[in-house]
Amino acid sequence: AIDPQFHENRDQVDEHEGHSVWGPVDEPEELGIHGTHVAVDFDICLADGACLEDCPVDVFEWVDTPGHPESEKKADPTHEAQCIDCMLCVDVCPVDAIDVDAG
Template identity: 40%
Template sequence: MGYNVTVDTEKCTGDAECVDVCPVEVFEMQDGKAEPANADECLGCESCVEVCEADAIVIEEM
């Protein structure tokens, strides 16, 4: 079972909170926005969703 991680770049403010909180380094900053560069590593803990004040991150079970 895996997870689909998406970031709405229109909503993303680039504060990098998701990068800091993710225990498995799913996110990287690219052009000032969070990018789920290692989405296949996602554990589904949703820590990133909780810290994202812009509601820019969605995690869906595949």
């Protein structure tokens, strides 16, 4: 599961589509965590797609990740600023790849 303390345990190493990327990153096998308020651990995501289907405000978009061992696309929190903290995505992800900081 994604580490809910990732902002303390990891370093921000990059930006992507306006959100932070938390390392370590070593493409294409290791992609880190994308997003901060809505954070997706790309190294855990296996492209189930439930988060994209269920998010009521369409926070996520697919991004292609060829060569990653878990899946060749990931749910990117492109519109994390729109999140309404409903926690549906956290509940439906089968591998607990998503953390939403509703605090």
